[in-house]
Amino acid sequence: MTQHAITTELAFSQPFGSAEQQILTDGAVDFLSELVTRFTPRRNELLAERSLVQRKIDNGELPDFISETTSIKNDNWKIRGIPADLQDRRLEITGPVERKMVINALNANVNVFMADFEDSLAPSWQKVIDGQINLRDAIAGTISYSNEAGKIYQLKPYPAVLVCRVRGLHLPEKHVLWRGEAIPGSLFDFALYFFHNYQALLAKGSGPYFYLPKTQSFQEAAWWRGVFSYTEDRFDLPRGTIKATLLIETLPAVFQMDEILYHLRDHIVGLNCGRWDYIFSYIKTLKNHGDRVLPDRQSVTMDQGFLDAYSRLLIKTCHRRGAFAMGGMAAFIPSKEPERNEWVLNKVRADKQREAANGHDGTWIAHPGLADAVMAVFNQALGDKPNQLDVLRENDTPISAQQLLQPCEGERTEAGMRANIRVAVQYIEAWISGNGCVPIYGLMEDAATAEISRTSIWQWIRHQKTLTNGETVTRALFSQMLAEEMRVIQEELGDQRFCQGRFDDAARLMERITTETELVEFLTLPGYRLIP
Ligand SMILES: CC(C)(COP(=O)(O)OP(=O)(O)OC[C@H]1O[C@@H](n2cnc3c(N)ncnc32)[C@H](O)[C@@H]1OP(=O)(O)O)[C@@H](O)C(=O)NCCC(=O)NCCS
Numbered sequence: 330m331t332q333h334a335i336t337t338e339l340a341f342s343q344p345f346g347s348a349e350q351q352i353l354t355d356g357a358v359d360f361l362s363e364l365v366t367r368f369t370p371r372r373n374e375l376l377a378e379r380s381l382v383q384r385k386i387d388n389g390e391l392p393d394f395i396s397e398t399t400s401i402k403n404d405n406w407k408i409r410g411i412p413a414d415l416q417d418r419r420l421e422i423t424g425p426v427e428r429k430m431v432i433n434a435l436n437a438n439v440n441v442f443m444a445d446f447e448d449s450l451a452p453s454w455q456k457v458i459d460g461q462i463n464l465r466d467a468i469a470g471t472i473s474y475s476n477e478a479g480k481i482y483q484l485k486p487y488p489a490v491l492v493c494r495v496r497g498l499h500l501p502e503k504h505v506l507w508r509g510e511a512i513p514g515s516l517f518d519f520a521l522y523f524f525h526n527y528q529a530l531l532a533k534g535s536g537p538y539f540y541l542p543k544t545q546s547f548q549e550a551a552w553w554r555g556v557f558s559y560t561e562d563r564f565d566l567p568r569g570t571i572k573a574t575l576l577i578e579t580l581p582a583v584f585q586m587d588e589i590l591y592h593l594r595d596h597i598v599g600l601n602c603g604r605w606d607y608i609f610s611y612i613k614t615l616k617n618h619g620d621r622v623l624p625d626r627q628s629v630t631m632d633q634g635f636l637d638a639y640s641r642l643l644i645k646t647c648h649r650r651g652a653f654a655m656g657g658m659a660a661f662i663p664s665k666e667p668e669r670n671e672w673v674l675n676k677v678r679a680d681k682q683r684e685a686a687n688g689h690d691g692t693w694i695a696h697p698g699l700a701d702a703v704m705a706v707f708n709q710a711l712g713d714k715p716n717q718l719d720v721l722r723e724n725d726t727p728i729s730a731q732q733l734l735q736p737c738e739g740e741r742t743e744a745g746m747r748a749n750i751r752v753a754v755q756y757i758e759a760w761i762s763g764n765g766c767v768p769i770y771g772l773m774e775d776a777a778t779a780e781i782s783r784t785s786i787w788q789w790i791r792h793q794k795t796l797t798n799g800e801t802v803t804r805a806l807f808s809q810m811l812a813e814e815m816r817v818i819q820e821e822l823g824d825q826r827f828c829q830g831r832f833d834d835a836a837r838l839m840e841r842i843t844t845e846t847e848l849v850e851f852l853t854l855p856g857y858r859l860i861p
């Protein structure tokens with residue numbers, strides 16, 4: 330093993346019970362401490378750079394492709410390669426790292442399970458530690474779970490390939506301090522998952538695979554390359570052992586996809602169209618641009634020009650470099666009511682057919698009840714091929730910045746605004762109560778989808794948009810509707826559920842982040858203060 334400095338500069342705010350003792354072993358803490366010491370200062374600079382870029386856009390500039398990197402864009406280079414067990418990832422299921430969900434996801438009719446420490450998990454200390462235990466046990470093949478009725482859950486033979494999504498760069502892990510500051514949650518998740526599992530994963534012919542969320546620039550991708558390369562050297566592993574799929578789910582990142590692939594070329598296997606965060610980021614990045622305010626959330630579908638351009642440019646950029654172009658998440662979830670379920674399946678099929686026809690190599694579902702229908706769509710599109718890397722889209726007319734930024738068509742309605750309020754408040758209430766992914770009105774809601782709801786209203790207020798009923802959206806109108814919609818939520822959920830929940834806290838947070846002059850960057854940042 331390569332020489333490394335043992336540092337013990339980390340301070341833990343939680344006592345070590347039996348779960349912590351399994352995960353925060355001396356070796357794991359030493360490794361985490363090394364990563365934190367080496368990579369936190371640059372991570373802090375990268376977050377500051379995000380603010381500088383945003384300030385320019387707030388002052389009237391529009392995001393654009395980078396002119397200084399023409400050789401990266403023009404030269405012919407390819408990514409290092411894709412491991413055998415990731416060659417066919419036509420269907421991926423996502424879900425939080427809870428024990429039963431992990432088993433169900435690995436047993437589903439899918440190729441890959443994206444195990445999520447990010448937007449579908451409310452990252453309380455207990456959840457992130459238990460999540461690490463669950464994944465460790467899943468990789469060891471020993472995981473089991475029994476529910477209240479005594480039903481036993483265990484892995485079937487040939488479970489899905491595991492890919493771990495770590496928290497984004499902005500999210501802290503407040504229970505671990507370095508020099509008095511909370512450490513980056515991304516390093517916490519990465520270090521512990523890697524440390525406990527890389528040997529077992531490699532022994533079974535897989536590897537330490539990661540999904541990286543919410544990247545905003547190629548410099549951030551280069552930061553991850555540093556983390557991965559350091560880790561490989563530290564554990565005497567060949568370069569390129571760690572593999573990553575990076576979500577292109579921010580507006581700034583869509584203009585730097587070639588550069589991101591290039592800087593991560595030893596480790597990257599693909600990019601993914603994270604459509605929900607992307608829509609949220611479109612709102613947030615262009616928040617001062619009154620000509621690009623989005624309509625009601627349900628109108629913002631993948632056939633809108635700006636989203637179609639994003640999907641096609643991602644596919645073309647990836648395939649030219651030999652990297653996968655993964656599709657995104659349909660938020661519909663199955664219904665127990667057969668007629669509604671057929672409607673849901675048809676909606677999801679149409680969405681996935683569009684992705685497959687564009688040339689995506691695979692796609693995401695959030696619920697195992699969609700697996701067979703979506704698998705059938707991709708089976709038909711792929712035929713005998715494991716993926717669509719051969720779809721180069723070389724003859725497409727180039728996609729311009731203007732197309733990626735084009736305003737989205739659709740109405741802003743009173744019903745749309747009220748629905749945004751109810752969804753955002755209910756999601757925040759679930760999140761601060763420890764549940765990061767919930768079904769609301771037949772849709773899967775996670776942090777990304779809820780962000781769309783709350784930032785839309787902020788932006789409508791900011792630009793005093795007029796609803797189709799003639800009313801102008803103001804802070805006062807929002808506050809009045811919030812009070813009314815809280816009563817609707819209470820009626821819908823019943824007094825008992827409402828009174829036992831944290832709806833007052835949720836409404837207060839919603840009011841604050843919607844009416845403040847400055848847009849709060851992520852609802853999970855103030856939300857995190859409200860969870861243990
Ligand atoms: C949306 C969601 C909250 C709906 O949950 P729900 O209402 O409890 O779902 P259902 O009651 O229909 O679940 C039926 C079964 O499927 C399982 N299931 C549902 N979604 C699952 C998933 N994503 N992975 C694994 N299993 C899942 C449930 O555990 C349940 O199992 P059981 O019958 O053994 O008890 C849930 O599907 C979910 O959390 N999905 C993940 C979303 C996600 O990953 N978002 C972030 C990335 S986009």
Ligand SMILES: O=C(O)C[C@H](O)C(=O)O
Pocket residue numbers: 448449542576578602603604605606607657658775777778
């Ligand atoms: O987290 C999700 O909802 C999936 C994806 O990262 C997205 O933002 O669309």
Ligand SMILES: [Mg+2]
Pocket residue numbers: 448542576578603605606777
């Ligand atoms: Mg996302």
